Amino acid sequence: MNRRWVLASTGFAFSTAIAGCADLNDEPAINDDSDEQDADHGTDDEIAGDDDRGEEPETDDPDQEHDDEDPYEDDEANNDSDEAADEEQAEDEADDEEEQADKEANGERDEDIDGEVSLPDTAQDHLTVRDHWFGWNEDDGGCTVHVKLEKTTDAKYHLEFGTKATVYSDDGEQLERILDGGEDGSPFEEGEMRVYSIGQDRGTSCEGAAAYEARVAYFEAYVPLDELEPDFDLDPELEDKLEITDHSINMHGDEYAPLYAHNAEYSDRYATVKNVTGDYRLSVRGPDGEFHDKTVDLDPGETADFKYTGRKYYADIGNLTYGFSIAAEDVTELDGEAEGGNETDSEE
Numbered sequence: 001m002n003r004r005w006v007l008a009s010t011g012f013a014f015s016t017a018i019a020g021c022a023d024l025n026d027e028p029a030i031n032d033d034s035d036e037q038d039a040d041h042g043t044d045d046e047i048a049g050d051d052d053r054g055e056e057p058e059t060d061d062p063d064q065e066h067d068d069e070d071p072y073e074d075d076e077a078n079n080d081s082d083e084a085a086d087e088e089q090a091e092d093e094a095d096d097e098e099e100q101a102d103k104e105a106n107g108e109r110d111e112d113i114d115g116e117v118s119l120p121d122t123a124q125d126h127l128t129v130r131d132h133w134f135g136w137n138e139d140d141g142g143c144t145v146h147v148k149l150e151k152t153t154d155a156k157y158h159l160e161f162g163t164k165a166t167v168y169s170d171d172g173e174q175l176e177r178i179l180d181g182g183e184d185g186s187p188f189e190e191g192e193m194r195v196y197s198i199g200q201d202r203g204t205s206c207e208g209a210a211a212y213e214a215r216v217a218y219f220e221a222y223v224p225l226d227e228l229e230p231d232f233d234l235d236p237e238l239e240d241k242l243e244i245t246d247h248s249i250n251m252h253g254d255e256y257a258p259l260y261a262h263n264a265e266y267s268d269r270y271a272t273v274k275n276v277t278g279d280y281r282l283s284v285r286g287p288d289g290e291f292h293d294k295t296v297d298l299d300p301g302e303t304a305d306f307k308y309t310g311r312k313y314y315a316d317i318g319n320l321t322y323g324f325s326i327a328a329e330d331v332t333e334l335d336g337e338a339e340g341g342n343e344t345d346s347e348e
Contacts (some may be wrong), residue, residue: 143206144199
């Protein structure tokens with residue numbers, strides 16, 4: 001594994017300030033009357049002394065120019081850099097430890113043998129491939145393909161699947177096809193990673209191996225029934241008039257519902273409805289078993305039961321609901337007027 005080290009270096013700037021006499025442009029012209037000039041203007045040392053008593057000379061020293069800056073700023077920057085390097089080193093060491101653990105648990109990798117792993121579309125909803133490799137069995141001369149998978153969905157989704165691997169020679173000939181391992185629906189947490197070792201122990205059947213293919217097969221996913229929410233399709237005419245007061249679903253004794261159509265199973269769904277109005281009679285149609293419907297008349301406060309049985313059901317990973325349709329045959333006001341274009345009998 002590559003190592004990345006961060007090296008911090010400190011730069012130093014050197015500068016030299018040379019103190020000199022006053023600007024020659026400010027000196028008086030020198031002529032033969034030097035004594036008279038000295039008497040009037042004083043010596044060069046005196047002139048320089050007068051200048052020294054004025055403003056302090058400028059300096060090019062960067063340390064002096066930045067005396068007001070925070071003396072701890074550079075130290076803090078260096079500390080941040082050191083901390084980042086330490087964190088990166090710790091991550092690399094953790095990766096090394098994980099790789100070493102894989103080797104100890106699953107054997108050495110044969111880096112010369114390449115391979116690939118495929119997941120069906122349904123499995124891709126729940127799993128991602130983190131690593132895979134080929135290894136030789138030291139005790140029997142056979143071979144094993146290892147696949148590391150990470151679960152990307154909530155722990156409420158229970159998975160069942162098998163793992164397959166095919167080993168090929170360098171000319172593409174199939175040497176061995178192996179079905180082994182997988183999941184049986186046991187708890188599998190989100191973010192958890194597991195290694196599946198697909199191996200055989202029949203001597204030299206992997207001799208000459210040059211490549212491999214591995215895949216997840218027979219994938220199924222389930223969700224507990226108590227994770228499902230009711231979603232009954234009520235006729236718009238029944239809005240605010242009919243309520244679902246009770247509901248349930250069972251999978252013929254199973255506590256889990258399947259997630260995908262290819263795995264749909266028979267179910268029974270039930271609902272109790274109630275006329276919650278005070279002045280309407282509701283004529284309502286709903287399922288009554290596997291292939292039949294029934295229509296019931298409900299006066300205010302009355303209830304009825306509907307059941308939808310013997311039909312296959314599967315949940316949707318993006319919509320964990322169940323239900324069925326309930327239609328309005330007639331909505332009648334008790335004073336004799338009907339809604340929705342339906343007329344009641346009236347006295348002639």
